[in-house]
Amino acid sequence: MKKLMILAMAGMFTTPAYLTAQQKKPNIILIMVDDMGYSDLGCYGSEIHTPNLDRLASEGLRLKEFYNNSICAPTRASLLSGQYQHKAGVGYFDVNLGLPAYQGYLNRESLTLAEVLRSGGYNTLMSGKWHIGNDSLSWPNQRGFDQFFGVIGGGANYFNANPMPLFGRQYPVIIEENNKRLHPADDSYYFTDEIAGHAIKYLEQQRNSSKPFFLYLAFNAPHWPLQALPEDIAKYKGRYDIGWDSLREERLAKQRQLGILAAGQTVAPRDADVPEWNSLTWDEKQLWKAKMEVYAAMVDHMDKSVGQVLAKLKELKKDDNTLIVFISDNGAPAEDVAHGGAKAARNLGPVGTSGSFESQGKNWSYVSNTPFRAFKNFMYEGGISSPLIAWFPGKIAANTISQGTAHLIDLAPTFYDLAGVKYPQQYNGVTTNPLPGKSLTGLFFHNSVLHRVEPIFWERAGNRAVRKGKWKLVSIYPSYRWELYDLEADRGETNDVAAKNTQVVNELSAAYFAWAKKTGVVNYDDIKGSNPIEGVLNKKGR
Numbered sequence: 371m372k373k374l375m376i377l378a379m380a381g382m383f384t385t386p387a388y389l390t391a392q393q394k395k396p397n398i399i400l401i402m403v404d405d406m407g408y409s410d411l412g413c414y415g416s417e418i419h420t421p422n423l424d425r426l427a428s429e430g431l432r433l434k435e436f437y438n439n440s441i442c443a444p445t446r447a448s449l450l451s452g453q454y455q456h457k458a459g460v461g462y463f464d465v466n467l468g469l470p471a472y473q474g475y476l477n478r479e480s481l482t483l484a485e486v487l488r489s490g491g492y493n494t495l496m497s498g499k500w501h502i503g504n505d506s507l508s509w510p511n512q513r514g515f516d517q518f519f520g521v522i523g524g525g526a527n528y529f530n531a532n533p534m535p536l537f538g539r540q541y542p543v544i545i546e547e548n549n550k551r552l553h554p555a556d557d558s559y560y561f562t563d564e565i566a567g568h569a570i571k572y573l574e575q576q577r578n579s580s581k582p583f584f585l586y587l588a589f590n591a592p593h594w595p596l597q598a599l600p601e602d603i604a605k606y607k608g609r610y611d612i613g614w615d616s617l618r619e620e621r622l623a624k625q626r627q628l629g630i631l632a633a634g635q636t637v638a639p640r641d642a643d644v645p646e647w648n649s650l651t652w653d654e655k656q657l658w659k660a661k662m663e664v665y666a667a668m669v670d671h672m673d674k675s676v677g678q679v680l681a682k683l684k685e686l687k688k689d690d691n692t693l694i695v696f697i698s699d700n701g702a703p704a705e706d707v708a709h710g711g712a713k714a715a716r717n718l719g720p721v722g723t724s725g726s727f728e729s730q731g732k733n734w735s736y737v738s739n740t741p742f743r744a745f746k747n748f749m750y751e752g753g754i755s756s757p758l759i760a761w762f763p764g765k766i767a768a769n770t771i772s773q774g775t776a777h778l779i780d781l782a783p784t785f786y787d788l789a790g791v792k793y794p795q796q797y798n799g800v801t802t803n804p805l806p807g808k809s810l811t812g813l814f815f816h817n818s819v820l821h822r823v824e825p826i827f828w829e830r831a832g833n834r835a836v837r838k839g840k841w842k843l844v845s846i847y848p849s850y851r852w853e854l855y856d857l858e859a860d861r862g863e864t865n866d867v868a869a870k871n872t873q874v875v876n877e878l879s880a881a882y883f884a885w886a887k888k889t890g891v892v893n894y895d896d897i898k899g900s901n902p903i904e905g906v907l908n909k910k911g912r
Contacts, residue, residue, distance in 0.1 A: 407738025430761030452782025471890030475503030484514030490791030498588030613647025779807030832894030
């Protein structure tokens with residue numbers, strides 16, 4: 371207690387508001403999945419078997435409106451730093467476009483969750499996908515994590531560590547543990563199991579520790595390539611014979627029944643590039659059914675892995691003092707990586723097997739992002755909306771569904787508030803970027819309304835958006851025309867009301883440009899020529 375008082379007086383941390391001085395600091399587990407759409411969990415409307423995450427939802431809180439940054443690396447930069455991605459140095463992707471806001475790795479002014487929580491007495495653990503710095507100086511152990519296993523770059527196969535054949539190039543897959551490069555034998559593992567297994571190993575090391583822990587569990591699933599274990603795929607054989615049209619109606623009905631989709635709320639119409647299921651040939655249907663069977667198997671297996679982590683937590687008797695937050699890094703993707711012409715990835719086996727290289731494409735992603743418009747990389751709701759589950763037994767009320775309207779930048783101040791850790795103005799001689807987000811502790815623990823004074827902003831590859839209250843202003847590159855939507859009535863973004871609300875458009879656009887200047891955002895046309903993968907991720911996705 372004496373040590374606690376000394377540290378508190380020194381300003382290193384304060385007792386969290388909901389704790390007494392005698393209670394232990396809580397453990398924190400942050401789970402992120404990759405490329406999973408808003409409706410892909412049972413508790414958000416899916417038919418996929420996800421009992422472990424559904425249990426966390428029924429015993430905890432779900433947000434209807436939690437926002438990401440629309441694509442992998444920028445989302446991870448914001449998640450781990452609490453900054454808008456440009457301020458953190460990852461404004462476009464993990465490639466260097468020659469400007470500080472677009473350097474492609476996390477800068478030193480933007481502290482990671484691990485750096486801050488470790489300074490407040492936490493053991494810091496990570497297993498999974500990093501994707502915010504390829505140089506070893508920017509790897510997890512160099513940015514605050516005591517333990518790390520996973521993949522450094524943007525993706526990996528699930529049965530081997532062979533280079534990723536993308537867009538006519540071979541991208542290396544770096545799997546490492548605590549700065550040691552690993553070279554697992556082909557077909558000797560399934561990557562989701564490896565991520566969960568190392569997380570469990572790191573949790574076991576906490577058995578006799580008196581210190582709280584922070585675990586960042588970043589699954590690669592269900593990011594393409596679609597690869598899964600045969601027994602998981604078998605569970606879904608025939609389930610998707612009905613096609614995407616009927617399946618989307620099923621999910622909409624379930625969302626309404628669950629209370630995720632309010633009565634009267636709009637639903638985005640069919641994407642113009644998604645054909646009617648019954649217009650396909652028999653052969654086309656066989657391929658598309660197989661894709662969704664494998665995708666569902668990947669989500670299913672991820673949920674099983676979460677269950678194994680929860681079982682270890684319970685065995686260690688640490689579950690009653692642990693906050694768990696679950697999110698996805700972006701909406702489901704539009705990419706069709708195996709059927710894109712000369713630069714398409716090669717399939718070396720049936721869908722789902724080692725060596726196959728398929729993605730669910732727009733057709734199934736249109737279902738995954740139900741009830742929203744568009745896909746990963748776009749600033750319509752389908753690109754930036756994530757499910758969020760928050761679970762803390764005895765602290766978060768069970769089966770709570772809240773509107774929320776929160777963003778990635780809000781998680782860092784939430785965790786620091788909860789842990790009683792003060793975010794430093796100086797760290798290792800560097801002046802840090804202040805945190806722009808809001809703590810969600812009131813929302814999580816008291817279901818209080820989250821009042822935001824500042825809007826939420828987005829920009830990525832020329833795609834832009836602003837959210838303030840019920841209003842959302844959005845434009846999609848290469849058009850710079852602003853569209854305006856009233857999300858209280860029209861979260862499906864079906865009715866552009868910009869022409870009728872010019873004052874709102876002017877106010878929000880002015881706020882956007884002020885934010886862009888302050889944050890280091892530049893006109894995408896001015897930097898895209900230096901981008902080695904320009905155009906690959908900017909396919910039509912409306």
